[in-house]
Amino acid sequence: SGGLMFALFIWAYRSVKRFFIASLPLASAILAALVLTNIIFGQVHGIVIAFGITLLGVCLDLPLHLFSHLNKQETPEQTLRSIWPTLRLSVITTAFSYVALLGTGFLGLSQLAVFAITGLTTALWVTRWIVPLWLEKTDNNVSPPVIRVISMRVSARVKHSIIAVGIVLPIVVLLLDSGHLWS
Numbered sequence: 001s002g003g004l005m006f007a008l009f010i011w012a013y014r015s016v017k018r019f020f021i022a023s024l025p026l027a028s029a030i031l032a033a034l035v036l037t038n039i040i041f042g043q044v045h046g047i048v049i050a051f052g053i054t055l056l057g058v059c060l061d062l063p064l065h066l067f068s069h070l071n072k073q074e075t076p077e078q079t080l081r082s083i084w085p086t087l088r089l090s091v092i093t094t095a096f097s098y099v100a101l102l103g104t105g106f107l108g109l110s111q112l113a114v115f116a117i118t119g120l121t122t123a124l125w126v127t128r129w130i131v132p133l134w135l136e137k138t139d140n141n142v143s144p145p146v147i148r149v150i151s152m153r154v155s156a157r158v159k160h161s162i163i164a165v166g167i168v169l170p171i172v173v174l175l176l177d178s179g180h181l182w183s
Contacts, residue, residue, distance in 0.1 A: 004166070005060075013067055021134045022063040025126040029059045029119035036118045037111050044115070045108050052115035058094065059123035062087055063131050076135035080128065091124040 009019040030053055037044045037052075065087060069079050080087075101113035 018063075018067055018135075021131055022060060022067070024130060024134070025062055025123035026056060026059045028126045029056050029123040032122040033115040033119035037115045040114055041107070041111055045111055048108055048111045048115055052112055052119065055112075055116050056119040056123070059119060062091075062123055062127040066127065066131060066135075070135070076132040080132050084128065087124065087127065091120050095120050 006019055009015065009022070013019075033052060033056065034044060034049070037048065065083055066076065066080055069083055070076060071079070074082075095117045098113040098116045101109040104110065
């Protein structure tokens with residue numbers, strides 16, 4: 001999935017730098033969630049780590065919203081301030097949905113709630129205070145020459161074909177091997 005995300009970033013944003021900048025909130029979220037969950041519970045169940053990291057995949061959306069709203073008339077900080085209320089609200093409402101898991105009495109679900117809430121909050125703050133510092137105003141549409149050349153040489157038809165294969169191939173694999181895949 002990391003390779004697919006990298007390819008998507010190159011295609012959509014034409015920037016290797018933005019791929020790594022967008023990874024900061026997610027990596028910070030995972031690390032903070034692991035540490036705080038371990039501090040509170042003394043251990044972190046493996047399923048909480050696996051499922052929690054999957055849940056925190058939504059943290060990648062926060063810098064993507066910023067990237068998608070950037071323009072040449074504003075600094076990244078100004079752009080972020082304009083979308084901040086929406087980002088903040090989305091994280092708060094998502095975090096509140098996990099509060100219900102805290103009172104279940106099941107240790108794994110309580111750990112998952114702490115993991116998710118901590119990760120979401122961390123990603124929000126990293127996106128707010130660190131990501132804009134790493135973006136430069138001049139970075140809006142700058143891409144390495146190799147990426148520009150590849151992008152110009154690859155037709156829209158080829159790009160759409162690659163996307164179609166990426167969607168159809170997993171479905172075909174699931175249909176052909178459904179009996180053994182899930183065992």
